[in-house]
Amino acid sequence: MSWIYLDNNATTKMASEVLDAMLPFLQESYGNASSVQHRIGREANQAVALAREQIAQKLHVKESEIFFNSGATEGINTVLRGIAHAYARKGKHIITCQTEHKAVLSTCAQLERTGVEITYLPVNKTGEIALQMLRDSIRPDTILVCIMAANNESGIIHPISAIAEICQEKDVLFFCDATQLVGKQEIDLQRIPIDILTFSAHKFHGPTGVGVLYVRRKRKPIQIPPLISGGQQENGFRGGTLNVAPIVGCGKALIMTNLHPEIEQYRDELEKQIKLQIPEIMIHGEHAQRLSNTSFIAFRHIKAAEIMTALPHIALSSGSACTSGLLDPSHVLKAMAVSDDDAFASVRFSLSKFTTKAEVEETINDLAKAVSRLRSSSPAWQLFKDGLIS
Template identity: 80%
Template sequence: MSWIYLDNNATTKIAPEVLDVMLPFLQESYGNASSVQHRIGRDANQAVVWARQQVAQRFQVKESEIFFNSGATEGINMVLRGIAYAYARKGKHIITCQTEHKAVLATCAQLERAGIEITYLPVDHNGAIDLQLLQDSIRPDTILVCIMAANNETGVVHPISAIAQICQEEDVLFFCDATQLVGKQDINLQQIPIDILTFSAHKFHGPKGVGALYVRRKRKPIQIPPLISGGQQENGFRGGTLNVPSIVGCGKALEIAGAHPETRHYRDDLEKQIKQLIPEVIIHGEQALRLDNTSFIAFRHIKAAEIMTSLPNIALSSGSACTSGLLDPSHVLKAMAVSDEDAFSSIRISLSKYTTAADIQQTMDSLVDVVQKLRSSSPIWQLFNKGVL
């Protein structure tokens, strides 16, 4: 049986075109991009300039608004901590959402201990926020709204254009973790007034350990002190020698990224077959707008861990890779009022442009077989069938 990879919301295979443009900066043009006194350094510097242009063009923004870093987790920490510090005189209130990535929630928890008040917006059973509640939650001392573009577990897409409009009207900064949306859908930042945005290249077939932060140039500049102090790299925004090969790979990956209609077709076909062939399943966020590649499914009355162990040749996950070691149920599903039992029964399937129809069919056949076998020997399933549960 061939290997099938369906955990693309955790990370993706690097695209061959991306690897090709990276290799020269690992082997021949290996200079420090700050060493512009000689040719090999200038070559590296020019490569970073070109990558920045690629990213800026994709978002329709100025090159001076793009800052390379190690990825979204660093960007999240820099923005949340930096805004809380720089805007303390204006206020100490931040608004976020209960289903944000753990990088946001963990940082917010630390800020709370430092005296920052955090409002965590709830979501409905489909994972959607209430825009009116968001607007009502903004106060004179609110300094930042931090809401992701698309959820990494369920794929539920938030209305970032409407959120940005609300924040603009209320004169509050809007920070968007767009890690899961970038590379799958276009974001035109000329049209959507997001103030700050972050992403990671490895989510769209780029290298790991690199991403970028977009900070809008405004009449009154946004104040974000650097998280990593050092030299004047990235215009003093982030110290440290630039990771030229990865930055080049990031630019190329974003340049070639885009929507793939067949991904939505494969995902929908998989869900349709699962609902037809496997009883007692729940597709989380099914009624909401979701990423085309994501399906988070509860196979009720059976543990997700048992299913995945029984499918060693198929890479699946039980939710966010950043929380896979935790014994608690998914905080995203809990916020959506999903029971602990159903949360522990849930498997995330996330596709990529490299996923094939054969991958989907083999996965479907394997899931039907494994779920039937596991349920046939499950006392809980037997009790459910007898109407005891």
């Protein structure tokens, strides 16, 4: 029985080309990128500069607008805390969404305790926000709109171009967590006027522990004080010794990202066969615009944990990796008006360019057998068959 990895929204396998690009800066050119007085320090510095150039070209922005950090969670904390502090005189109102990543929701909850007012936009049953509600929620004291590009659990893609235009029209900063979208779709920040954007390399076959924060250069500069103080690294925006090898890996991984239409084909075939072979399933956000690699499915009247235990050779998830240890149902599904029972029965499948057709076929076959076996011994399933529960 082969090992199958379908948890790519949590993290991805590092590409061999990325590892090859990183190794010299772990073993040979291991200098501190700020130590430009000697050769290996200059080599490290030049490698960081190249990675910055690669990322800027991919996003269609200036190199001076790209800053490296430890990942999107740090980027989120830097922006939310920094903007709340720097723009306190203008206002203390931030708009976000109920289905944001926990890094956003937890930080917003902490800001609320300091007097910042947060508006949490609801979503409909397919996980989409109402643009008119966003427009109506913006007030004179609104300092930031924070809405992700694509949801890590459901795969729902938000209309970031339209959101950016509304924010531009209202003269409010737009901060976008694009962690799940970068590497899966092209993002041209010359065409989409997002002010601030963050993402992590390990979502597109790069290394863990490195991320990017993009801050648009405007006539009136965006004020974000550093979250981590130290030296003058990243032009004083983020102190600390630059993590050269992962930064190199981040740049290499991003320039290698291409569209892979077979991923969506495999995802669609997975959903089609599950519909045909397994009764009483629900594909969350099925008819909304979704990431091409993501499918979040409820297998009614059994637990997702039971399914994953029955399939130890397949890496699956019941939602966000950052909340997998919690006993509560997915906050994303709850916001989409999914019942607790169906939320606890939901399994996320997330594919990558390394996913093969044979792996998808094996997953469908093994999943159908596991669900049938689990339901045969499920009291809830028996009650459903007897018409005693819906």
